[in-house]
Amino acid sequence: MVRPNLRQTIIIGIVIFILAFGGIALLSLSNINQLQQEVVLVEQADDLLNLILEIRREEKNFFLYQDTSLFSVGKENLGKATAILGFLSEEFTGTQGEQHDIGLVRGIRDYAGLLEAIRSAPDEIGENSPEARALRETGQRLVEHSRAIAEYEREYILLINQELRMTMVIFMAVVAVVVLALVVFVSRSILGPLREVQEATRQIARGTFAPFAVKNAEDEIQQVCVALNSMVDELQKRQAQLVQAQKLSSIGTLASGIAHQLNNPLNNISTSVQILAEETAGRNDFADKMMDNITQETRRARDIVKGLLEFSRHKDFSPRPCNLKDILESAVRLAASQLGPRISVRIMVSDTAILFLDRRRFQEALLNLIINAGQAIGDDKGTIEIKTTPDGDHNILTISDTGAGIPPDVQERIFDPFFSTKDVGQGTGLGLYIVYGIIEEHRGSIRVESLPGMGTAFHIRLPLGQEGAA
Known part of the structure; x- marks a missing residue:
């Protein structure tokens, strides 16, 4: 009955x-x-x-x-x-x-x-x-x-x-x-039932996420309990994601400290190699080649440390003329360790492309998009392509990959806060939400274009003038 x-x-x-x-x-x-x-x-x-x-x-x-x-x-x-x-x-x-x-x-x-x-x-x-x-x-x-x-x-x-x-x-x-x-x-x-709901909400406020016992799903009060159960599940996921976000924030602080500590050894290595190269110059070709390699790798390590410092430094939003290609190359260097040798990155951007950007924040947005593109490709070989297209008084920056693509139902939510298709603990669901906020700060817009199995392309539309980024 x-x-x-x-x-x-x-x-x-x-x-x-x-x-x-x-x-x-x-x-x-x-x-x-x-x-x-x-x-x-x-x-x-x-x-x-x-x-x-x-x-x-x-x-x-x-x-x-x-x-x-x-x-x-x-x-x-x-x-x-x-x-x-x-x-x-x-x-x-x-x-x-x-x-x-x-x-x-x-x-x-x-x-x-x-x-x-x-x-x-x-x-x-x-x-x-x-x-x-x-x-x-x-x-x-x-x-x-x-x-x-x-x-x-x-x-x-x-x-x-x-x-x-x-x-x-x-x-x-x-x-x-x-x-x-x-x-x-x-x-x-x-x-x-309302007293039970009230007591349960108090328990939720104290951090106890216990689900409600639903006796009759057709009853409106019980439907509230069903909705609260759904909310409890989401809160548990969000809590895990926030914990992960706090861990990432702590890792960023730790990386900043490590970068500061690495600066002195790198400077000493660079100075020592230069002195040694001057003393042994022309005596041994193999030694000269090794000295050049050490110098290049030292500079590369110093650039990575510099990028980490810029990425972790907290400053107010301050756009200024920036070379877009330099920012892209810096973001690619920071993401290189996560992309690995199986993924190639092609930057097809003019050396003279100048935009009014907050370098640190825009690099953060690019880093999120590049890492997401690498994760979409997965363990297969693939390519990430970055290019620009002029559009009147705007410039369209496109970051595309050869990954698995994004289903249409997921595309509608990818910029929502805490939305993630990854398992709990593997993502915070904040990456693309942060990207969306940074692009909006620059008075730009971002949209996604993707088909399952056909890769994904993010199109970022940015103003060319200073008034657009102010």
Whole structure:
């Protein structure tokens, strides 16, 4: 059985509450309308009773004072009573009400007949005559029936009022149950899991990366837990990458110190070789050749040390006219140890290509791109080609390799921070992100062009003027 998620549960709860509230509201509205109608019926029943009592008063005046207004007023009131009774008869539902209705109809008919008989011979009918007694008895029954009807309507009002109170009690009970269920649901399904998420985030802040136990992946709160589990995995990877970045930073500091320490021995070797070469010049060709080799290798080592010092030195961004080919050759020398003899680097850049660059930072960007190109080629033989192409007031520097290429889905993310396709510990995912930032500092742009199995080319578009790099 599929358990409903949080959204579905809330919707079901809202629907149940609306149905319950709507049903009780309709029932209450029906009771109120019925109560209002019954109030009108009670007023009509009271009017009927008053008309009957008025007829009885005229009847008493007739027998006491021989007041003949009984025949006109009585007849008129009997008509009104008949009309009211016709209205009330449509609303009678119980047996008791129908009995009194029938009794009133008969009584009014009989009373009207007796009035007509007395009116035809008023002098012959005395107070104690059979007709007078029959009239009084019929009038008494009219009063009793009309009072019973008024009482019946009042009792029906009390019944409706009681039903309305019961409806309100049921409504309050339903509301209480719904609120209790809502409190339990919110506490169990929302607040409880949120407290767990809160505690887990505290643990993450302390450095404890423990995954959440996901009970129902369809539940929105549990989906938050799934997202947090993904975040925990990424945080673990980022932590490992940051540790690796810190190691690289420490290695850069160490390299700077070693470079300073190597400067003095290299200078001593260079000076000693020069003195020895001057003393033995022309005596032995083989010795002269060895001296030249030592001198060249010493200079090469000194250039590498100089490059390391420039690379590790922290300075503010300060572009100035730089020879692009010199920077490229320096970056290639620094990367030579990682490229090895299997990879050849071809620099097809003019000796006079001058750009406004921050030498150290731009060399850092080039070094990242060259090392990445070498890693893309791998253990196979390959070529890294570096060339420039003019483009109006810009120069496009292209660094291409004959490596395996980059899949299209990876190309979209290669400049994202901490994104890396290498295993944890083998890369920080910061190289191309740093390259992107350095190129942007120079007011340039970089894009990648690659097909799987067809190599990769990075195109760097740089302004030629000083204002572009400022």
